[in-house]
Amino acid sequence: MRMVVGIMVLGQLLTRLLLAAHAGDRLAAARRILRDVPLIDGHNDLPWNIRKFLKNQLRDFRFDDLRETHPWSRSAWSHTDLRRLREGMVAAQFWSAYVPCSSQHLDSVQLALEQIDLIRRLVNKHPQSMVLVSSADGIERAHKDGRLASLIGVEGGHAVGASLAVLRMLYELGARYLTLTHTCNTPWADCSTADEPGQVPHIGGLSNFGKNIVLEMNRLGMMVDLSHVSVPTMLDAMEASRAPVIFSHSSAHALCNSSRNVPDHALRLLAQTGGIVMVSFYPHFISCGEKSTLQDVAAHINHIRKIAGVDHVGIGAGYDGINLTPAGLEDVSKYPELFAELLARGWSEKDIRKLAGLNLIRVFKAVEEEYPIPWPPCCQVNQLWTISDLIKHTNHVSGLDPCNFCSVGVLPIPDTAAAVGKGSYDRGRDGTFRRGNP
Numbered sequence: 372m373r374m375v376v377g378i379m380v381l382g383q384l385l386t387r388l389l390l391a392a393h394a395g396d397r398l399a400a401a402r403r404i405l406r407d408v409p410l411i412d413g414h415n416d417l418p419w420n421i422r423k424f425l426k427n428q429l430r431d432f433r434f435d436d437l438r439e440t441h442p443w444s445r446s447a448w449s450h451t452d453l454r455r456l457r458e459g460m461v462a463a464q465f466w467s468a469y470v471p472c473s474s475q476h477l478d479s480v481q482l483a484l485e486q487i488d489l490i491r492r493l494v495n496k497h498p499q500s501m502v503l504v505s506s507a508d509g510i511e512r513a514h515k516d517g518r519l520a521s522l523i524g525v526e527g528g529h530a531v532g533a534s535l536a537v538l539r540m541l542y543e544l545g546a547r548y549l550t551l552t553h554t555c556n557t558p559w560a561d562c563s564t565a566d567e568p569g570q571v572p573h574i575g576g577l578s579n580f581g582k583n584i585v586l587e588m589n590r591l592g593m594m595v596d597l598s599h600v601s602v603p604t605m606l607d608a609m610e611a612s613r614a615p616v617i618f619s620h621s622s623a624h625a626l627c628n629s630s631r632n633v634p635d636h637a638l639r640l641l642a643q644t645g646g647i648v649m650v651s652f653y654p655h656f657i658s659c660g661e662k663s664t665l666q667d668v669a670a671h672i673n674h675i676r677k678i679a680g681v682d683h684v685g686i687g688a689g690y691d692g693i694n695l696t697p698a699g700l701e702d703v704s705k706y707p708e709l710f711a712e713l714l715a716r717g718w719s720e721k722d723i724r725k726l727a728g729l730n731l732i733r734v735f736k737a738v739e740e741e742y743p744i745p746w747p748p749c750c751q752v753n754q755l756w757t758i759s760d761l762i763k764h765t766n767h768v769s770g771l772d773p774c775n776f777c778s779v780g781v782l783p784i785p786d787t788a789a790a791v792g793k794g795s796y797d798r799g800r801d802g803t804f805r806r807g808n809p
């Protein structure tokens with residue numbers, strides 16, 4: 372009897388050792404793949420934490436390793452430094468120039484400029500490790516060069532101040548995606564909270580001006596990011612856009628019914644239009660609770676693959692903008708473990724390559740293609756804009772004729788919004804800014 376038990380224990384031990392050996396092999400395989408193709412993450416909120424903690428002063432910021440540096444070491448919001456990015460084999464990061472909704476119609480454009488300035492200074496301060504990138508080719512070059520491709524994504528359509536001119540200048544400064552909304556409606560687009568029970572839609576999707584924002588982004592070669600927008604806005608934007616769109620940090624609504632996630636019918640339209648969902652790791656979007664695991668994240672990736680196809684899924688963890696992380700994906704050093712898990716679930720190396728970066732590169736290249744959009748789009752009296760549309764949008768701003776409106780492309784601020792005036796965004800106090808919905 373004792374011998375039988377002994378054999379059983381030995382058997383279990385051997386099985387465990389074999390499994391561990393396989394897991395080790397898979398992790399090695401994941402690392403080998405990531406040496407070959409760039410791992411691209413769609414969203415990281417480190418710049419906002421630098422604003423909160425350091426008021427954007429970079430002089431004493433030790434980005435090489437923040438694990439022992441106050442206040443980063445103890446902050447639940449901090450998951451990113453250069454050492455851990457290298458461990459996680461991250462090749463390209465979209466840094467978020469996030470602009471809080473409290474600044475809408477006040478100083479949102481200024482905040483966007485300050486956050487872009489911060490990202491550019493951060494990159495310039497670390498020329499050995501980072502390089503500012505604004506193209507798909509640039510990502511591939513930086514990967515070969517062994518430097519972190521650093522890209523800029525502006526989070527919150529209110530950052531353009533309802534002005535096509537501001538949008539164009541953000542592009543000139545390096546922004547390569549704009550998230551059409553954050554947690555507030557803009558005068559031209561509804562955000563995801565409009566989909567929540569008891570909420571009344573503001574527009575019911577994208578207005579004509581919102582569609583012109585999308586067309587102008589197509590013309591510029593800037594990705595349209597639909598994380599945070601309402602479902603009608605997603606559908607309107609995918610219909611209006613000439614180029615594929617992205618979700619820089621969202622997950623699957625079928626597995627967690629957060630309004631921040633993408634429902635299956637939108638995933639199907641995304642597949643038809645060639646776009647990509649970059650999966651967020653935030654437990655509230657993964658398990659709809661405070662706790663989740665690496666395996667739960669893998670399940671979201673598998674679901675999006677099942678509905679939209681393997682060409683339409685990527686990674687957009689949202690580190691540094693979340694204060695909870697899944698077990699097994701605690702910081703930016705853990706991405707290879709996720710790819711190893713997917714290998715264990717039967718993913719081929721070819722498919723892992725697509726998920727890691729090739730899908731985003733395909734979308735980015737498609738966005739960079741030239742789209743024959745009239746410049747500026749609203750100047751053309753076409754199916755999108757009629758004279759009566761222009762007059763409707765301009766007649767309550769005295770002295771502004773439709774031609775001015777066309778060349779500058781400013782949507783007048785609605786009276787209600789101008790009256791909000793909840794106090795300008797307070798940048799003097801440290802650490803007191805609450806981040807609403809990551």
Ligand SMILES: [Zn+2]
Pocket residue numbers: 526598599620692808809
């Ligand atoms: Zn976000």
